Amino acid sequence: MLISIIIPHLNQEDHLRVGLEALHAQRGVTSDVEIIVVDNGSARLPDKICSAWPDVQLLLERIPGPGPARNRGIREARGRILAFIDADCRADSGWLSAIETALTDGTTTIIGGDVRVGYEHPSRPTFLEPYESIYSYRNNEHIAEGFSGTGNLATLRSVLAKVGPFAGIEVAEDRDWGLRARAAGYAIRYVPEMIVFHPARKTFAELRRKWDRHIAHDYERIRPQRLGALRFLARAIAVAGSPIFELKTVVSSPRVSGSYQRILALLCLIAIRLYRGGRMVGVLLRGDGRQISGEWNRTQPARQEPAAVD
CATH class of the missing domain: 1.10.287 (Helix Hairpins)
Structure with missing residues (x-):
């Protein structure tokens, strides 16, 4: 089985490098993995970063928005499982294993996981980090409302074929897609072991x-x-x-x-x-x-x- 990881990117080279390193340090996953980075109009393409790994493919999407960028990656992806993470997120070492386990149980079709704030210097929190730790990225609450943040989402290709693509920047594409999936009869399951770390905003x-x-x-x-x-x-x-x-x-x-x-x-x-x-x-x-x-x-x-x- 093949898992396709799709990452929209816009001017976040340093974060992307850290994120790709984390994806190549995953433990416990038995499936083959391909990684697709879709650049969405960066001032400079992250081609040098992506070319450091043979399993990373770099694509372009000129329609602005993370939704269209993800759609571009979906069209090129070959995996039965499609996993979505943002360029500024770092996957926990068991992220892919949790996705693989959940989506191969025969009953689960869409999953979202825990999004935590990664402190840059844990002993010296910034003004924003504690606030964001409490109030941002509460994906378990989003999933209870019927959608998952697309920075930590995975589903089967067959589900995407029925629900349809992600919307553009005119709407909140994660909520829009999740609610369309629910209307189509799919349930999103929260998987707490599916962890990604998101940096707090700087300013x-x-x-x-x-x-x-x-x-x-x-x-x-x-x-x-x-x-x-x-x-x-x-x-x-x-x-x-x-x-x-x-x-x-x-x-x-x-x-x-x-x-x-x-x-x-x-x-x-x-x-x-x-x-x-x-x-x-x-x-x-x-x-x-x-x-x-x-x-x-x-x-x-x-x-x-x-x-x-x-």
Whole structure:
């Protein structure tokens, strides 16, 4: 059996190198493995990084967005099992083994795993790392809602053939695909042993950009509904005032340790929730979230594309 790993990439060479090293250090997997990296408009192609391993194929996808990049990889993949991970994620050494075990039991068809924040310096957490450890990448909760983040997702090729491809940057493609799969009768199973580590964002501006995209997607989804604008306004007010109800979570979360990390998490939580509430009101007043939804791929400097790369 063959497992195809598909990785969308955009200007993340250092992370990609670490991620590929982790994928080549997997333990316990018995299937053959192919790795497909799909570049989505980087300023410089990661061809030198990919060529270091004979089982890594580098492709190009010019339609912006991680969804179209994954679709390009799917078209070239040969595996019965398709595994998705992001370029800035590092797979735990048992990631592929967990995928193989779950998807060969004869009953499971779609799985998602645990996404954890990897601290750059565990003894010196940044302002964002404790917050993101608690509040970001809670994939078990997403799966309970019917979808998995596409940075840690695996399924059978036969399922993708029935559910269809991933959407573009105009929607949250992981939620969209997962809910379409559920509507088609498939259940997504959470596999806690299927672990990937995601770096925390470096700056508060990066965290704001993440929420800008989510706010835009949510607005475009809620706006056409009955009393959509009023519901969105109520949600904005609730978000801004929500940190007071999160004290128990911050104090008791097993994802952080020590009072210092918990204080950092609380301060960052207050800052981002106030930002989100204000941003939601701003989007509502403008009446259009689409202008901030296309953040995956911006105009990049022109570059040479080697003829050997498809």
